[in-house]
Amino acid sequence: MAWFVLGLAVVTEIIWALSLKWAATHASWQASIVPVTLSFVNMGLLALAMRGLPAGTAYAVWTGLGAVGVALLGVTLFGERLNSTQIGFLALIIAGVIGTKLASPA
Numbered sequence: 001m002a003w004f005v006l007g008l009a010v011v012t013e014i015i016w017a018l019s020l021k022w023a024a025t026h027a028s029w030q031a032s033i034v035p036v037t038l039s040f041v042n043m044g045l046l047a048l049a050m051r052g053l054p055a056g057t058a059y060a061v062w063t064g065l066g067a068v069g070v071a072l073l074g075v076t077l078f079g080e081r082l083n084s085t086q087i088g089f090l091a092l093i094i095a096g097v098i099g100t101k102l103a104s105p106a
Contacts, residue, residue: 016035057104064097
């Protein structure tokens with residue numbers, strides 16, 4: 001269950017980070033409410049996941065997959081660019097997350 005909640009936290013982290021970029025392009029106080037609200041949801045889900053997972057494991061997976069998700073969706077949604085070296089290092093992050101999950105006793 002903790003891994004499932006962590007997965008939700010990762011998705012929320014990605015949406016939160018992308019909402020920051022969106023809010024910056026729609027400069028109004030209403031647009032700012034979205035990332036602020038998602039921040040609370042995001043932290044709550046991460047804290048809930050940490051009840052069943054070691055903090056270091058949960059945080060590493062959360063930040064790693066969040067970074068990969070934001071980078072890939074930044075390309076799709078905002079036309080940002082990634083070069084082959086960046087893609088390779090993003091793949092290493094994914095490999096690290098998979099290794100962390102396989103080595104986790106939880």
